[in-house]
Amino acid sequence: MSTRNVPEVAKQSKTDVFIIGAGPAGLMAAWWMARCGINARIIDKRGTKVINGHADGLRPRTDELFASMGGGIQEKIEAESYMFENLKNWVRGPDGKLTRIHTQLLCRNYVDDLPSPFLPTTISQGRIERFIIDGIDEISQGKFQVERGVMADTFTYDASLENDPNGYPIELTLRTLSDSEANPKPAPGAFGGRDVVAKGNMPRDELTHPTAPKEAPGTVEVVKARYLIGCDGGHSWLRRQLDYKTEGSTTDSVWGTMDIIPMTDFPDIFFPGFIKTDLGTLMIIPRERNLTRIYVPFSDEANGERFDRSSITLENIVAKAKKFFAPYTLDFKVCEWWTVYQVGQRVSESNQHPGNRIFLAGDAVHMHSPKVGLGMNTSMQDGYNVGWKIAMVAAGAIRDENAFLSTYAGERYPVAKQLVKFDRTLFGDHGKVDPENFRKNHVEFRDFSDGFKLEYPESVLVSQSTSKQTAATGLTVGESFKHHRVLAHATSQLCWTTKLFQSDGRFRIVLMAGDVSEPDQMARVKKLCDQLESEKKDASGKETSLLHNRYPYRFTFGQHPTQDKTLSTGQHPSITFLHEKPRTSMISLLAIHSAVKSTESLTVFDFPAALYGPFDAGYHGYDYTRILVDEAVHYDRYCDGRAYDRWGIDRTRGAVVVVRPDMHVGWVGDLEDSDALVSYFATILK
Amino acid sequence: MSTRNVPEVAKQSKTDVFIIGAGPAGLMAAWWMARCGINARIIDKRGTKVINGHADGLRPRTDELFASMGGGIQEKIEAESYMFENLKNWVRGPDGKLTRIHTQLLCRNYVDDLPSPFLPTTISQGRIERFIIDGIDEISQGKFQVERGVMADTFTYDASLENDPNGYPIELTLRTLSDSEANPKPAPGAFGGRDVVAKGNMPRDELTHPTAPKEAPGTVEVVKARYLIGCDGGHSWLRRQLDYKTEGSTTDSVWGTMDIIPMTDFPDIFFPGFIKTDLGTLMIIPRERNLTRIYVPFSDEANGERFDRSSITLENIVAKAKKFFAPYTLDFKVCEWWTVYQVGQRVSESNQHPGNRIFLAGDAVHMHSPKVGLGMNTSMQDGYNVGWKIAMVAAGAIRDENAFLSTYAGERYPVAKQLVKFDRTLFGDHGKVDPENFRKNHVEFRDFSDGFKLEYPESVLVSQSTSKQTAATGLTVGESFKHHRVLAHATSQLCWTTKLFQSDGRFRIVLMAGDVSEPDQMARVKKLCDQLESEKKDASGKETSLLHNRYPYRFTFGQHPTQDKTLSTGQHPSITFLHEKPRTSMISLLAIHSAVKSTESLTVFDFPAALYGPFDAGYHGYDYTRILVDEAVHYDRYCDGRAYDRWGIDRTRGAVVVVRPDMHVGWVGDLEDSDALVSYFATILK
Numbered sequence A, B: 001m002s003t004r005n006v007p008e009v010a011k012q013s014k015t016d017v018f019i020i021g022a023g024p025a026g027l028m029a030a031w032w033m034a035r036c037g038i039n040a041r042i043i044d045k046r047g048t049k050v051i052n053g054h055a056d057g058l059r060p061r062t063d064e065l066f067a068s069m070g071g072g073i074q075e076k077i078e079a080e081s082y083m084f085e086n087l088k089n090w091v092r093g094p095d096g097k098l099t100r101i102h103t104q105l106l107c108r109n110y111v112d113d114l115p116s117p118f119l120p121t122t123i124s125q126g127r128i129e130r131f132i133i134d135g136i137d138e139i140s141q142g143k144f145q146v147e148r149g150v151m152a153d154t155f156t157y158d159a160s161l162e163n164d165p166n167g168y169p170i171e172l173t174l175r176t177l178s179d180s181e182a183n184p185k186p187a188p189g190a191f192g193g194r195d196v197v198a199k200g201n202m203p204r205d206e207l208t209h210p211t212a213p214k215e216a217p218g219t220v221e222v223v224k225a226r227y228l229i230g231c232d233g234g235h236s237w238l239r240r241q242l243d244y245k246t247e248g249s250t251t252d253s254v255w256g257t258m259d260i261i262p263m264t265d266f267p268d269i270f271f272p273g274f275i276k277t278d279l280g281t282l283m284i285i286p287r288e289r290n291l292t293r294i295y296v297p298f299s300d301e302a303n304g305e306r307f308d309r310s311s312i313t314l315e316n317i318v319a320k321a322k323k324f325f326a327p328y329t330l331d332f333k334v335c336e337w338w339t340v341y342q343v344g345q346r347v348s349e350s351n352q353h354p355g356n357r358i359f360l361a362g363d364a365v366h367m368h369s370p371k372v373g374l375g376m377n378t379s380m381q382d383g384y385n386v387g388w389k390i391a392m393v394a395a396g397a398i399r400d401e402n403a404f405l406s407t408y409a410g411e412r413y414p415v416a417k418q419l420v421k422f423d424r425t426l427f428g429d430h431g432k433v434d435p436e437n438f439r440k441n442h443v444e445f446r447d448f449s450d451g452f453k454l455e456y457p458e459s460v461l462v463s464q465s466t467s468k469q470t471a472a473t474g475l476t477v478g479e480s481f482k483h484h485r486v487l488a489h490a491t492s493q494l495c496w497t498t499k500l501f502q503s504d505g506r507f508r509i510v511l512m513a514g515d516v517s518e519p520d521q522m523a524r525v526k527k528l529c530d531q532l533e534s535e536k537k538d539a540s541g542k543e544t545s546l547l548h549n550r551y552p553y554r555f556t557f558g559q560h561p562t563q564d565k566t567l568s569t570g571q572h573p574s575i576t577f578l579h580e581k582p583r584t585s586m587i588s589l590l591a592i593h594s595a596v597k598s599t600e601s602l603t604v605f606d607f608p609a610a611l612y613g614p615f616d617a618g619y620h621g622y623d624y625t626r627i628l629v630d631e632a633v634h635y636d637r638y639c640d641g642r643a644y645d646r647w648g649i650d651r652t653r654g655a656v657v658v659v660r661p662d663m664h665v666g667w668v669g670d671l672e673d674s675d676a677l678v679s680y681f682a683t684i685l686k
């Protein structure tokens, strides 16, 4: 940890949560701070967000997070992104001819099954960052913004304050950079003298985005923080401050990458693909806005020696790519971005400081080949995971903060290791690619890479030990919820469960109510609801109801102090956005039953009051939206009445499922298991 | 026509197209002007757009127009709107009990058939206007905006200039209103003394919207125009200037309407519904943002006499509604909007001046009961229809301007008459509603009200006489195209045909290429393409090709003079938004073939060059996006390979379909009917 060297006059400040780095990981963590109204800051040494290039593959699981975050983030991304399917394998035979030998289906079957509401797609990292930034801007009403051109310079940590709830064990000095420091010039000749630049192909709104006002260059500030998240990328400055080693190695695999609008007579330029020749294997990734990304291998030219990648220009990449494509032509007038990189496959020795005050997320933890298409996704999932957990703790909602926060490392560190292992298997120890090998491993690692099998271990948040997994065999405790489309019992509205599980920090008790048209089953449902609503002595001896007042809602969404913007129009100060129903508890109950056609015979008021009450005397009256049904409708092909089957739940007897704020399954049981359910929450919340 | 009374010093100006009224009709017409870069203006006497209340039912056909317009308009609407299904009928029996007697399915079957890519929904008119306004702002880069608080005051018409292509036969004086004139105060006690106002429930971005800067109140301007569109609503000022009578009558049916967040124990408050009692029939329309609209009948209280509706307050409406709902409770704290209206059922004697320079659209032509849910939809469809036609003429693209423009009256006037007839049938001559009658007529008029059977008659644009309707029995010449989801042959991308038929003023030749895996069929496809590409003598004796250069593209989308905004970032002046492929011809050719699994055996380059060429040496090279296939895919349930069946096209032999810029079918024939196809365009374009 570095020594301090700060002018006496430096500005002093405090914040609860400090985030270094506003890439995909940092932005997701920051979104949670904005969402929960946490006192937080985020800096990035660069003067702008990523505008073009970098990552581009988006996985369905990440899209599910965006859908849950709301604010149109998922919809905006979907509208611009490119469906990623039908990998084409080409080889140059002994006769020198280039032939397509095989087409590989990448995508699971969405007709007979339903892997996710969303498809795997490609879209520029810059656009994704853009939409998250806009989302943060909207929910914070413009008050929470990335401080750009600001660098974290020194770091000290006072371990003695670690367990002091009022302590600020972290101290950083920040330095505002000059414009030239914050915006390094691209390499000379970046576009090979071509008369085009990248910006010409940008979406119209891409070139401006919300950014905090900047201090004068050279301004130094000393900031104290309770929690620190290092999302500062593969060369993580914070990782070095913490002296965490990285395990793994830099391979001798060097790649040139370019995002071009291709001009070619190669027929498969807009499909994902490989071209394997004696020069190695080239990779094609089609994209939105008529772009195609081409990965050109350079390692073999190094003949095993260490290779000076800074000598490679765009012209070299193009020249080599042309050799792969011959006899087809390849040219372009527009190159939106290009780079040369050497594949490293490394994992940080840890992603969390033992005191549970400092965390690393994203590339700061795991470095690997960009071509695996998981760097950005895993980084965002890291940021999302650590973000909601720190927000919960910062809001004072958590009983055992150390046990709770250490689930970050518990859940995400094995993912980091698995990711790098996957990368090594897919691309070999040398970071090279072999199409046959790719095909085999794509299938073998698919459950992991699609985010279906992450294997979050037992913890305060994942209670396999108190669960009855047999009640819902398709919803594995620890894994992400399997989303389906369901019908709202009292409104005809359809929604994906991603939308039911809004990212608002609440846990959901999903009462899979089974066949409520059977009086016996409805009696079981009522009994459970009674137990959840009934007032019982909590740890402090107070009589409280699990559902309503034992764990009051801690966040201020809808009453965020920054929402005064809307007050200028003269309405009553307490009225903002009434279409948001009030949240009063950290636990929300909703039911998904299986009684097909019962919307005629049963109204919401035939269900227990816990499912439509309490009556909100403020504005909303009863809530008609929390009873849903797994039933096929004639106006939608995805709402097909097959959710219970996928979830492995008995259609008559149902089950109970706890969905965590990040949509992972925390607990599963029968309708009679209310004691275990109550304990699940008692262990976590205070 | 009124006499002039204008200060000598008034500002003088000229414009090609002038639009009075920025409601749904005027905004749609204005969108076309912005889209095509036409010199145009739009005024509205009101100081703001509609913010709450007014119309709320959106039909799938209108959504299809939004999808074709692009810019995210459709997506934004869909994200906020409320699915409209399961009409519940309640009656009070002789015993005084209120019982649900019947549920009526409103929605067609989207599982076995595919009526549209979109569902019927409800959403506030204000939001729809908002998204169109944003769309206009975006495509005009902020340069084309509604001039608000400006009123058209006098009108003169010089018929002698009617046929002068350089003439401005129309002269208007405009007057800028004061803020109090432009923003009339709502009726006193509008919210019944309740401590809430409507704005509290608005979406966050609703209260600001782009508006042109305003002149000083009292400013008078004399403006000359070539074309004038009156979209000035039911009390149309322009209609009165033109001395057009209205046929029909004001009924004695008086309704009170309120948009509330209901607090009730009535179980079906979020379904569409009727409550029939001895007080008449009350109507329930559920909506987005937890709102429900309630229509309360008042006519019976008038006892046949003319009724002073200005005496009815919100309190009266609530009191009467409570009687309908008893024994259920009905209350609210939030009323977003309320009004009282008397149903008129009238049609203007004409919607088009014989000189083809002046047009009426929307409520200015047809007035009827709001409850039929077609006022706003028909108005938008009017505005869209007249908008593209005037844009085409103003851009100089049209051969016989009179014949072309008179198709507006030819197509839309019968729709206006049919609409009012439908309204009379549905709600009776007295504008009252009977649920049984509603049910019967809903089904009988369904094809009309859903926009499937509009029966646009034979004209320069609708050529039944030269068509061979048997080639595509499901795509009726004159009706709107039946949209389906199709697969792009060379990219894996899926799209609705709405997206293929972008509203850019182009006609599409849709070559339903049939089974191109059969060499004979591919030969037929090639032959047709050759004929369309080949250079032939046109009317002026020049050798031109129908497809490429006979009818050059007239609009400046992508090179709109207002796009200099993007140039500030320093890119090459000719490069803006390269993801838009260049449009060079008023006619675009695309193919949808039926050869399932042929994406492996056929590449784009196995098709005739007309389907992937010409090579764009500018930036894009070949076009890989214009060959599509009607094939089921494993990653989408709507792309089901059943389009040909719905279109009534032989899967082997295919057909040729001309889709007009407004997505109506203009012509249908066989692959051998190229002569008729060529003449279709020769009649329209120059």
Ligand SMILES: Cc1cc2nc3c(=O)[nH]c(=O)nc-3n(C[C@H](O)[C@H](O)[C@H](O)COP(=O)(O)OP(=O)(O)OC[C@H]3O[C@@H](n4cnc5c(N)ncnc54)[C@H](O)[C@@H]3O)c2cc1C
Pocket (backbone or CB within 6 Å): A020, A021, A022, A023, A024, A025, A026, A043, A044, A045, A046, A053, A054, A055, A056, A057, A125, A150, A151, A152, A153, A231, A232, A233, A234, A236, A237, A238, A339, A361, A362, A363, A364, A369, A370, A371, A372, A373, A374, A375, A376, A379
């Ligand atoms: C040039 C490049 C090309 C890539 N190409 C691909 C690809 O083709 N496919 C793919 O899947 N992935 C690719 N990646 C990886 C992918 O972008 C990452 O996995 C993803 O961005 C990781 O997100 P992150 O938030 O962890 O880190 P980053 O996106 O790297 O963000 C880290 C941020 O921290 C800031 N920062 C660092 N140190 C400090 C400091 N001391 N003070 C203040 N700010 C600091 C940086 O400016 C940066 O904005 C690429 C990354 C890079 C850099």
Ligand SMILES: Cc1cc2nc3c(=O)[nH]c(=O)nc-3n(C[C@H](O)[C@H](O)[C@H](O)COP(=O)(O)OP(=O)(O)OC[C@H]3O[C@@H](n4cnc5c(N)ncnc54)[C@H](O)[C@@H]3O)c2cc1C
Pocket (backbone or CB within 6 Å): B020, B021, B022, B023, B024, B025, B026, B043, B044, B045, B046, B053, B054, B055, B056, B057, B125, B150, B151, B152, B153, B231, B232, B233, B234, B236, B237, B238, B339, B361, B362, B363, B364, B369, B370, B371, B372, B373, B374, B375, B376, B379
């Ligand atoms: C109070 C009210 C309630 C309604 N409720 C419903 C409903 O519940 N359901 C339903 O389906 N439909 C309803 N409608 C009808 C629906 O709103 C109309 O069918 C639709 O708005 C018609 O669109 P339009 O563009 O033709 O006319 P309008 O929306 O009426 O727009 C006309 C515009 O022209 C402007 N204007 C008029 N004269 C001049 C002038 N001389 N100079 C400048 N500007 C001028 C007006 O300010 C107005 O903005 C309602 C309409 C109103 C007014």
